[in-house]
Amino acid sequence: MQLQQIFNPRCIKVGLESEDKDELFEELVELLDREAGKSFPRAAVLGAIRDREAKMSTGIKKGIALPHGKVQGLSGLKGAIGIAHRGLDYDSLDGEPVYLVFLLVSSPEESELHLSALKRLAGLLDDPEFYTQLLRAETPERAFSILKSYEDVLHL
Numbered sequence: 001m002q003l004q005q006i007f008n009p010r011c012i013k014v015g016l017e018s019e020d021k022d023e024l025f026e027e028l029v030e031l032l033d034r035e036a037g038k039s040f041p042r043a044a045v046l047g048a049i050r051d052r053e054a055k056m057s058t059g060i061k062k063g064i065a066l067p068h069g070k071v072q073g074l075s076g077l078k079g080a081i082g083i084a085h086r087g088l089d090y091d092s093l094d095g096e097p098v099y100l101v102f103l104l105v106s107s108p109e110e111s112e113l114h115l116s117a118l119k120r121l122a123g124l125l126d127d128p129e130f131y132t133q134l135l136r137a138e139t140p141e142r143a144f145s146i147l148k149s150y151e152d153v154l155h156l
Helices: 022-034 042-055 108-125 130-137 140-154
Strands: 013-014 060-061 068-069 076-088 100-108
Touching: 013 022, 013 140, 022 042, 022 076, 022 100, 042 068, 042 100, 068 108, 068 140, 076 108, 076 130, 076 140, 100 108, 108 130, 108 140, 130 140
Parallel strands: 013 076, 068 100
Antiparallel strands: 076 100
């Protein structure tokens, strides 16, 4: 599965309003909730992301975080992207602020798909130009276009 199938412009937020990690989770999960509709297990998703984050920060690379979790009752793999132009405190492993956030949630039964998406993201994030261009995106549509073009070119 390609990342462009997981992340869509309606689940991309340019100019995050959050000032810390917990607010960020709320802000991105809200995007997924609005996209999914009534059957989305919002509280369970927030709980899974917070539980995973309590084990170890998902602020893994300079300026990048990959919060993720698994939730019973969720169908498929869902994702949201957040772009924080001024950065936000995330308790990252390197102690630096986070600017790009890729949130992924799936059911426990979708573990293979979940890991595959994380691997694809890692491949894109190895390209510093992808990071730079995504940070400059001014609309969700432009951010999605950048994701799509890099994914297509890199053949991940």
